[in-house]
Amino acid sequence: MTATPIFRAEGIQKAFPGVLALKGVDISLHPGSIHALLGENGAGKSTLIKVITGVHAPTAGKMYLDGAETGFASPRDAIAKGIGVVHQERNLFPRFSVAENIFLEQLADSWVRPVDYARLNREARPWLESLELDIDPATPVSELSVARMQLVEIAKALSLKSRVLLLDEPTASLTSSETDRLFTILRRLRDDGTSLVFVSHKLEEVQEICDRVTVLRDGENACDSRPMQGVDRNDLVQMMIGRAESGGAWRHRDTEAQPEVLGLTGVATALGHRDIDLTVRKGEIVGLYGLIGVGRTELAKCIMGQFAVTGGELRVDGSAVRIGSVAEAIHRHGIGYISEDRKGEGLILQHTVLENAGVPIWRKLARAFGSLSDRRVEGVVTPFLRKLEVKTPSLAQTAGNLSGGNQQKISVAKWLAAGVSLLIVDEPSVGIDIKTKAYLHDLLRELADNGTAILLISSDMPEMIALADRIAVMDGYRIRGEVANTGVYRDISRRIMDLIHGESAARAG
Amino acid sequence: MLHLSRLSRADWFGPLLATILAILLIQSFSASFLSAYNIEILLLAIAVNALVAYSQMVIIAIGQMNLSVGAIGGLAAISFAGVMEVWGLPAPLALLLALAIGALAGAVNGILIRITGISAFVITLATLSIFKGINLGITEAQPFYGIPESVKSFGASILFGPVPLLVLPTAIVTLLLWLMLRRLPMGRFILAVGSNEHAAALSGISVGTTVVAAHAISGLLAALAGVLVVARLQIGQPSIGDDWLILSFAAPVIGGAILAGGHVSTMATLLGVVIVAIITQALVLFSIDPFLVQVVLGAMILAAVGLNRLRARTPLKGSH
Missing domain, CATH: 3.40.50.300 (P-loop containing nucleotide triphosphate hydrolases)
Known part of the structure; x- marks a missing residue:
């Protein structure tokens, strides 16, 4: 392994309104290497990826490409400089053919020159073959399996001559045999000199395929681009969560007779x-x-x-x-349900804290003709919000303005108030910091102890x-x-x- | 069998089947349906309505809607007639001016949507009122009558047989749109933005430019439709475009367009226009209350949306 990195980021900071997502992160990516980027949800991995791929501009810090200082004006700029990424969510156009999906980027040279599909198909074939993908480039992407869609995205990134390729949880939706095939391909790309960044929650996979590792915790480096050799699973976990893995606060509870x-x-x-x-x-x-x-x-x-x-x-x-x-x-x-999709299903982000917390009990509290006063709802909901220490300036605050952790507390509070x-x-x-998580765990335990x-x-x-x-x-x-x-x-x-x-x-x- | 099931999934297949069935059915009740005169009337309606439908189709393709299609068409129509009557401009120059006004009005829609981030529904609802207001301010709700002979004869000429000359511009536009959405990067970008705006941006497509371009094309098509109506009616009516809105959505949707964006079909939209024209014509032929046309149109939109959903859910057999 060579000592000079292709890409190096130093002291990257990224502030969002109210949150410092990255507090000075370093990372070095080397050619011919698979680099693990680890961290719990909310540790700052996604933000770092977005900074490296030009989606977000860093608030502070420097980035170097081949030793020269650089910056990315847009995702397109990052792509042009050889930084490719396969995002966690699929970014393909289902009704477009495989070849067109791969080369859409290159069509942008002229808006009116007719697309030569025969040429696109011909040029797509080598990229598909290099990934051992046996599909007709003219096939619409919508007819492919999820695993194959993922490989098409990798082909797309490679076709852009990416020297650095970031893969955000590429195995999340793959079966184990599909994962094995992906790994074979990644290893070959590594041997060809590509610098790969691999984000995953599955530590077994990380240990299997990665040779270097950067761990983030609370927006800071728990370790920076350290060789994987001599790092075992326990070390990784300890760096991620800041303590050795144990049952934590688990205690035996006897509920057999209940x-x-x-x-x-x-x-x-x-x-x-x-x-x-x-x-x-x-x-x-x-x-x-x-x-x-x-x-x-x-x-x-x-x-x-x-x-x-x-x-x-x-x-x-x-x-x-x-x-x-x-x-x-x-x-x-x-029965109450706290959705994993807090933004989509759990809370109505545009509504106030009070309205959100009160939704399940409106029916119960409504009087004649369904009339309902804020004060009545407030009376029922407030003790629970207070108990959960929801940090909000007032009950009239819009839920969308609160932090992820506080939003989660509101979704819990609303079911507590409903007395399920x-x-x-x-x-x-998902998406809340470690302290809130520990707190939430205590809360769930307490709820159970009280009979829920x-x-x-x-x-x-x-x-x-x-x-x-x-x-x-x-x-x-x-x-x-x-x-x-x-x-x-x-x-x-x-x-x-x-x-x-x-x-x-x-x-x- | 597989061949047939693939055919049945093509967007134009259903509308084509419906068109043929409708023609056969109506013809069996009324022999005069396919008379030369009737065909000419049908084609005149189709020539204008297809442009109206395309104007909306391009916006549906980017996953938005344009409520101001009719207002832009009306504004372009009275501009076309007005500059010829008041300033005595020659017809070709007036045509270019009218088209430019349409494209500009559309571009204004697109730019406002991009800059403010407000939904296309709200923006075009507002500009609908603004464009219509400008129209009424200029005309004081009175038509322009001074249409030159050249325009009048263009509107009344026959290409061959029962086919009016007015069909020609629409036919050319149909081919160009088909080419654009199939083959030109511009059309592909429009569909890509409609399919997944986020992914389009990550693929290096300028979403803003694409949205503005789509709206400009939409305005241009609406303006052309307005000009054709002036040529056909032989006067510049301020009320041109007032009744375009429902049709503009009905035809693309009957043609399998997905209102969420990313998928439209030029040919199937044209067939959608044909179906609507045939049914409208049939209701007239059977002397059924013309107000019922609105009801039928609404029912057809509902039925088409339902069918599209059903089609989207049935998986294609023999896929990879």
Whole structure:
């Protein structure tokens, strides 16, 4: 490995209104290397990627390309200087052909010269072949699998002669065999001299493929471009969360004798779940673990009555029920759902804190002719907002102006005020800082101790192990098994992985 | 079978089937439907309405809407007639001026949308009122009658058989639009921006320029439609364009356009215009209350949107 980096960033700061997302971050990218960029949600990875790819201009700090100071006026400028990126969300045009998606960038030279599709197809072929992608370049992208779309995006980035290629969670939606193929390709790109940056939450993958690592924590370097050699998983985790992995604040709680609040037996749903067995008792926290896209959130939505349960038995407080709508789930059965998609589904960002926190109880509080006074709502909601220490100048503040953590607290507060007996919490700590996360964990524990049954959906294993009494493992829209939590990270994570991989292997074979 | 199912997914397939069925059905009830006179009337309606529909289609392609299509057309129409009557400008110069006014009005829409970030709905609702107001301010709600003979004869000429000369500009525009959306980077950028604005920006497409260009094209097409109406009516009516709005959405949507943007079809939109014209004509032929046309048009928009949704959900068999 050579000592001179292709790209170096020094003391990068990025301030957003009210938040300092990056507080002086360094990173050096070397040719022929795969560099891991790690950090928990909210550590500043995405912001750093956006700075390196010209989406955001840094507030302070310097960037060097081949030793010379540089800056990026726009994403286009960064691309022109050889920085390519494959974003986490798909950035393809489904109705355009593979070839056109790859070369769209190069069409911009002239707005009126007719596109020569035969030439595009011809020129796309080598890029597809270099990624072992056996598809006709004239195929519309919408007809490809997610994994292939991802490879098309990589082909697109490569066709722009990227010497630095950033991959933001490229494996998030891939199966293990697709991931293996991607890794083969990445290794070959590395051997050809490309400098790759690999962002992932899956530490096993990072250890498998990366040779250098930068870890961010709270917008600062926990380590800067350190060789991966001699760094083990525990070191990585320690750098990411600032402490050795342990059960954390987990404590054994005996809930065996408690009555069942939610029970599923052999449940099948309109979304494709089969044979789901799951119980949540009073005061219990049951984890529903699984990777992204295996059907966890979807199951929650079926329980909430948004999608139909098509088979098996769904019980609330011991009696079989059919939940026809979300309103029924909330008002008749006392089930609350805290969405993972806080901005899209959880809160109405344009509305005030008071309105947001009060939504689920409006019906309960409404008097004759549905009249409702702010004061009544305030009276019910305020104790909960105070208890959660929501930091807001006033109840009339617009929710969108608060920090992610405070927004999350409001979504919890609104269900507390509604007095639900079962709370489904979906990825509660995405996008909030570590301190708020710890606080939120205490809160969920306290809720459970006071008798609320909690179904916790999370793909954050430490979070699972810190909170859950039992962990049900989901994969491919089925429950693959259940693990009783002992608070011992190594033990639990191995058993969970066995459940997931055992099934994947069985299906593949 | 696979071949047929692929065909049935093409945007023009459904509208074409509907067109043929409608013609056969109406012809079986009324033999005069396909008379030369009737065909000429149909083609005259199609020539203007297609331009109106294209004007909206280009904006639907970028995932926006243009409520001021009719107001721009009306403003261009009275400008065209007005400069010939009042200033005595020759027709070709008046035409260029009218088209420039249309393109400019459209560009103003696009620029306002980009600069303010306010939705196209609100911006074009406001400019609809402004353009219409300027129109009424200039005309004082009175038509311009001084249309030169050259324009009048253009509006009344026959290309061949029952085909009026007015069809020619529309046919040329149809081909150019088809070429643009299929083959020219400009058209591809319009569709890309409509499909995923964020991704388009990351692909190095200037979203702002594309949006403004689409609106300018939209204004230009609306202006051309206005000019054709002046040639056909042989007067510069201030009310030209007042009833374009619903049709402008109906035809592209019947032609499979996705209102969220990123997908429109020129040929299918043209077929949408044809269907609307045939049905309108049939209602007249069977002496059905003309106000019912509005009801039918509305019902057709609903049916077409429903069908488009259904089509989007049915996966294509034999895909990769």
